[in-house]
Amino acid sequence: MSLLAALNPPQREAAKYLDGPLLVLAGAGSGKTRVITHKIAYLIGECGYKPGSIAAITFTNKAAREMAERAAKLTQGVNTKGLIVTTFHSMGLRMLREDAKFAELKPAFSILDSADAAGIVSEILKTTDKQEIRRAVSRISLWKNELKSPAAALQTAEDDNARAYARIYDRYDATLRAYQAVDFDDLIRLPAELLDTHAELREKWQNRLRHILVDEYQDTNVAQYQLLRKLTGVRAAFTAVGDDDQAIYGWRGASADNLRQLRDDYPHLHVVKLEQNYRSTIRILKAANSLIANNPKLFDKRLWSDLGHGDPIQVMPTKDDEHEAESVVMRLLSHKFQHRTEWRDYAILYRGNYQARVFEQALRNEKVPYQLSGGQSFFDKAEIKDVIAYLRLITNSDDDPAFIRAVTTPKRGIGAATLEKLGQVAATLHVSLFEAVFSAAAASQIGERQLAPLVEFCHFINRFEERAAREPAGELLDELLKAIEYEVHLFDQDDQRAAQNKWNNVLEFAAWIAKKGEEDEKNLLQLTQTIALITFLEGREEEEPDAVRLSTLHAAKGLEFGHVFLVGVEENILPHRDAVDEGRLEEERRLMYVGVTRAKKSLTLSYCTRRKRGRETVGCDPSRFIDELGDDVRLPEKPSSADAKASGSDRLAALKAMLG
Ligand code: ATP
Ligand code: MG
Numbered sequence: 210m211s212l213l214a215a216l217n218p219p220q221r222e223a224a225k226y227l228d229g230p231l232l233v234l235a236g237a238g239s240g241k242t243r244v245i246t247h248k249i250a251y252l253i254g255e256c257g258y259k260p261g262s263i264a265a266i267t268f269t270n271k272a273a274r275e276m277a278e279r280a281a282k283l284t285q286g287v288n289t290k291g292l293i294v295t296t297f298h299s300m301g302l303r304m305l306r307e308d309a310k311f312a313e314l315k316p317a318f319s320i321l322d323s324a325d326a327a328g329i330v331s332e333i334l335k336t337t338d339k340q341e342i343r344r345a346v347s348r349i350s351l352w353k354n355e356l357k358s359p360a361a362a363l364q365t366a367e368d369d370n371a372r373a374y375a376r377i378y379d380r381y382d383a384t385l386r387a388y389q390a391v392d393f394d395d396l397i398r399l400p401a402e403l404l405d406t407h408a409e410l411r412e413k414w415q416n417r418l419r420h421i422l423v424d425e426y427q428d429t430n431v432a433q434y435q436l437l438r439k440l441t442g443v444r445a446a447f448t449a450v451g452d453d454d455q456a457i458y459g460w461r462g463a464s465a466d467n468l469r470q471l472r473d474d475y476p477h478l479h480v481v482k483l484e485q486n487y488r489s490t491i492r493i494l495k496a497a498n499s500l501i502a503n504n505p506k507l508f509d510k511r512l513w514s515d516l517g518h519g520d521p522i523q524v525m526p527t528k529d530d531e532h533e534a535e536s537v538v539m540r541l542l543s544h545k546f547q548h549r550t551e552w553r554d555y556a557i558l559y560r561g562n563y564q565a566r567v568f569e570q571a572l573r574n575e576k577v578p579y580q581l582s583g584g585q586s587f588f589d590k591a592e593i594k595d596v597i598a599y600l601r602l603i604t605n606s607d608d609d610p611a612f613i614r615a616v617t618t619p620k621r622g623i624g625a626a627t628l629e630k631l632g633q634v635a636a637t638l639h640v641s642l643f644e645a646v647f648s649a650a651a652a653s654q655i656g657e658r659q660l661a662p663l664v665e666f667c668h669f670i671n672r673f674e675e676r677a678a679r680e681p682a683g684e685l686l687d688e689l690l691k692a693i694e695y696e697v698h699l700f701d702q703d704d705q706r707a708a709q710n711k712w713n714n715v716l717e718f719a720a721w722i723a724k725k726g727e728e729d730e731k732n733l734l735q736l737t738q739t740i741a742l743i744t745f746l747e748g749r750e751e752e753e754p755d756a757v758r759l760s761t762l763h764a765a766k767g768l769e770f771g772h773v774f775l776v777g778v779e780e781n782i783l784p785h786r787d788a789v790d791e792g793r794l795e796e797e798r799r800l801m802y803v804g805v806t807r808a809k810k811s812l813t814l815s816y817c818t819r820r821k822r823g824r825e826t827v828g829c830d831p832s833r834f835i836d837e838l839g840d841d842v843r844l845p846e847k848p849s850s851a852d853a854k855a856s857g858s859d860r861l862a863a864l865k866a867m868l869g
Pocket of ligand 1: 215216217220235236237238239240241242243244452455486487488766767768769806
């Protein structure tokens with residue numbers, strides 16, 4: 210039986226369609242992602258496409274991994290090795306690595322994280338004002354996402370203010386070039402530009418990739434769209450799937466206009482609509498439809514489900530954030546006990562990362578296994594960033610931010626005054642700090658005695674650099690940590706417990722590097738670039754096999770769970786206060802829609818009636834979106850005494866006793 214038998218007729222049509230550009234436009238849970246996995250398997254298993262000639266682009270590394278696994282399973286034995294399933298950013302990195310010289314980069318270029326980017330802007334602006342820096346950084350990012358060069362930005366600037374930003378952008382870009390570094394936006398922008406300016410690269414990539422599939426198309430920005438356009442060329446062999454009602458990255462320059470743009474740019478675009486939802490109960494779907502009906506319609510879509518009415522949507526008012534967390538966890542426990550479900554059937558979703566902490570605490574109190582996604586990354590911890598700075602410097606000695614971090618951690622008796630002089634020498638000679646160390650100017654201006662530890666440091670880095678391409682990454686890293694006596698450094702800096710904690714993190718990181726190095730047969734250089742991307746896209750990769758998912762709404766896109774708790778459904782949170790002020794209510798509503806449509810069987814909303822804000826406690830109102838869900842929502846119970854703290858813990862104790 211054909212593997213496409215597992216699809217309904219319009220899904221099958223989409224999977225088989227190969228006559229030109231295809232857009233699958235459909236609501237949540239209608240099987241868009243399923244079409245992509247089946248189409249990959251169909252192309253390889255039944256149409257004879259070489260796996261390496263197919264690229265599927267998803268939104269997160271995790272989604273990419275899952276998709277690759279599913280597709281491999283579906284091909285029933287046909288080898289899928291070489292199949293590219295990736296994110297836009299990893300695709301860009303892959304291209305840029307291969308064609309680095311066209312962008313005047315060495316293949317070992319560094320990828321700067323957002324803290325490095327902010328640091329550079331702070332130097333240019335000569336300010337430490339976070340707001341000011343953030344404004345400049347996001348302005349630059351938007352320009353890059355529109356594929357605007359600094360010159361173009363300057364030319365089209367509407368006033369002095371914009372011109373000032375454009376000049377900052379220019380200096381920022383020059384600094385990056387000097388460091389042989391790119392930022393995250395460059396990973397899309399540079400490959401898109403290269404394809405634009407180099408016919409031979411266009412030809413190479415267009416010949417290599419015979420079909421490109423893009424999931425979550427509604428969240429692509431201009432640069433990503435242009436990259437896709439150039440990669441597919443006139444043949445335009447692509448399948449894009451998306452849902453305009455789930456466009457939630459407007460703030461990052463994405464635009465659902467790209468959906469309309471497709472029709473304009475590809476007059477022969479074939480559009481398939483899917484209308485059956487296979488995910489949610491009728492009640493959940495009705496609520497989602499009723500909510501999103503409050504937004505103006507871009508495209509007409511219907512969505513129905515035959516999965517039965519299911520339970521009414523519950524709304525839980527709670528007294529404050531701690532009470533909310535306790536009540537949600539308690540309800541989750543009692544639900545799990547009654548329905549004999551797995552932990553992984555549950556998700557707790559919220560608007561902002563900061564909301565996670567109390568839920569983590571409540572889950573830990575009850576020893577519930579949980580997995581945090583979209584949160585502050587493991588890789589953002591100071592001790593991990595210290596180690597990564599070494600890796601970055603070893604792979605790219607032009608990386609000045611990494612140089613400064615590494616050379617000063619642990620302290621090597623190199624003072625700030627010495628580094629400042631070195632900075633001046635480097636600036637005059639137009640070379641990196643690393644290179645400046647070996648210059649005659651440094652010797653004369655800094656003095657041999659002060660320079661000696663710097664020279665020694667650079668030799669030390671050089672020795673590792675020579676070995677990085679050959680030796681196993683894990684062993685090299687172990688050796689490095691010993692050589693710099695990083696453990697001793699941590700224990701010098703912190704009290705016993707904190708230091709041990711940090712050192713454990715470092716060991717975990719080292720183990721991860723060793724494992725990655727073996728599994729993916731990657732050397733330290735390739736791993737270092739991968740780390741930067743993981744940091745950007747989703748934080749740590751390790752998967753808890755059976756755990757409650759704690760996630761932001763943004764990071765929950767595309768996923769589904771049996772039972773969803775959507776928490777903090779309050780005015781000022783969801784919708785976010787800034788969004789209301791700035792007239793971005795519709796995107797907030799789409800975010801709510803994404804949350805609601807993650808649920809398969811049950812949906813519970815909670816909000817606080819009071820919340821701490823700084824030192825004050827303020828009253829909170831339930832979100833307007835709760836009303837917009839329609840009549841099928843079980844009206845808020847008053848914060849009941851059963852949910853209140855004291856009797857709550859009694860009930861919990863009884864419950865735990867039953868659970869054994
Ligand atoms: P989202 O918009 O949230 O990304 P989606 O449109 O990508 O949703 P999928 O995740 O592909 O939807 O599918 C939702 C669920 O429905 C999945 O569990 C999927 O396996 C199931 N499903 C989709 N199509 C079918 C089908 N034809 N038969 C059985 N199950 C299906
Ligand atoms: Mg999907």
